[in-house]
Amino acid sequence: xxxxxxxxxxxxxxxxxxxxxxxxxxxxxxxxxxxxxxxxxxxxxxxxxxxxxxxxxxxxxxxxxxxxxxxxxxxxxxxxxxxxxxxxxxxxxxxxxxxxxxxxxxxxxxxxxxxxxxxxxxxxxxxxxxxxxxxxxxxxxxxxxxxxxxxxxxxxxxxxxxxxxxxxxxxxxxxxxxxxxxxxxxxxxxxxxxxxxxxxxxxxxxxxxxxxxxxxxxxxxxxxxxxxxxxxxxxxxxxxxxxxxxxxxxxxxxxxxxxxxxxxxxxxxxxxxxxxxxxxxxxxxxxxxxxxxxxxxxxxxxxxxxxxxxxxxxxxxxxxxxxxxxxxxxxxxxxxxxxxxxxxx
Numbered sequence: 001x002x003x004x005x006x007x008x009x010x011x012x013x014x015x016x017x018x019x020x021x022x023x024x025x026x027x028x029x030x031x032x033x034x035x036x037x038x039x040x041x042x043x044x045x046x047x048x049x050x051x052x053x054x055x056x057x058x059x060x061x062x063x064x065x066x067x068x069x070x071x072x073x074x075x076x077x078x079x080x081x082x083x084x085x086x087x088x089x090x091x092x093x094x095x096x097x098x099x100x101x102x103x104x105x106x107x108x109x110x111x112x113x114x115x116x117x118x119x120x121x122x123x124x125x126x127x128x129x130x131x132x133x134x135x136x137x138x139x140x141x142x143x144x145x146x147x148x149x150x151x152x153x154x155x156x157x158x159x160x161x162x163x164x165x166x167x168x169x170x171x172x173x174x175x176x177x178x179x180x181x182x183x184x185x186x187x188x189x190x191x192x193x194x195x196x197x198x199x200x201x202x203x204x205x206x207x208x209x210x211x212x213x214x215x216x217x218x219x220x221x222x223x224x225x226x227x228x229x230x231x232x233x234x235x236x237x238x239x240x241x242x243x244x245x246x247x248x249x250x251x252x253x254x255x256x257x258x259x260x261x262x263x264x265x266x267x268x269x270x271x272x273x274x275x276x277x278x279x280x281x282x283x284x285x286x287x288x289x290x291x292x293x294x295x296x297x298x299x300x301x302x303x304x305x306x307x308x309x310x311x312x313x314x315x316x317x318x319x320x321x322x323x324x325x326x327x328x329x330x331x332x333x334x335x336x337x338x339x340x341x342x343x344x345x
């Protein structure tokens with residue numbers, strides 16, 4: 001007896017293949033890492049929303065967005081430097097220096113906001129280039145060089161400010177607009193984050209500079225043999241970090257009303273690195289993107305705000321950040337097939 005099996009048309013054919021390709025394309029375009037972050041973000045929002053009726057209010061969402069802006073700016077440039085195989089632990093201290101400079105120059109020039117901001121950006125550029133030169137021409141490991149910068153720039157901010165908040169900028173319309181203004185219903189700070197994120201995303205994905213940065217992080221020897229000037233790119237990246245950190249410092253001044261040498265900037269480096277790692281950056285370089293980093297920034301911001309709203313000890317926020325960083329790195333190691341340290345394969 002012959003048995004004939006007729007294929008189910010619903011299981012094959014052009015329509016089925018098209019749907020499969022569509023699902024695969026959607027998964028590839030969003031990425032498993034980003035989908036995981038979206039899922040975690042939904043869980044956090046649902047959890048704290050159930051615990052507190054005001055958590056999901058528009059007002060609180062704006063508070064979260066404003067608080068996450070400075071971290072977001074630093075996480076974006078941290079993503080760039082990690083992609084090319086580096087790291088910058090000094091970003092928090094750079095924010096403190098820029099914040100103090102912007103307020104002090106503003107006060108000393110007769111309340112000229114633009115001179116204060118220009119001085120802060122110039123200082124950030126100088127600090128960033130200095131970091132790059134030390135790493136490239138001093139042949140110092142980026143972690144060590146920027147760890148030294150973390151202490152040095154923090155000390156510099158405290159020296160020039162005598163360890164106290166400097167100036168008062170909320171009598172100036174420009175700083176008030178930056179810190180408390182809105183455009184189309186969204187805080188100006190959030191728009192600034194969006195512009196910086198969009199510009200860096202375009203730089204990484206659609207320019208030769210971005211492709212070369214990925215190449216440097218993926219295999220610096222091959223990149224050098226291909227004629228890429230690694231030294232110039234590294235100095236450029238650290239200069240970019242200095243500029244964006246200065247922008248973050250200006251926003252910190254606008255948000256708090258005065259130049260802050262340490263308050264508001266301590267611990268930002270941990271948040272930025274955690275966000276970049278959670279967002280999918282490979283700490284060895286060559287992999288990462290702005291979309292994942294922003295999702296991670298949102299997740300950290302919502303988690304931090306939720307813990308605060310529920311009155312949970314703020315020390316637990318540091319525990320949560322450290323735990324998330326370890327989890328992110330463990331997941332990366334597993335996905336990359338890295339063997340356990342000291343154990344046989």
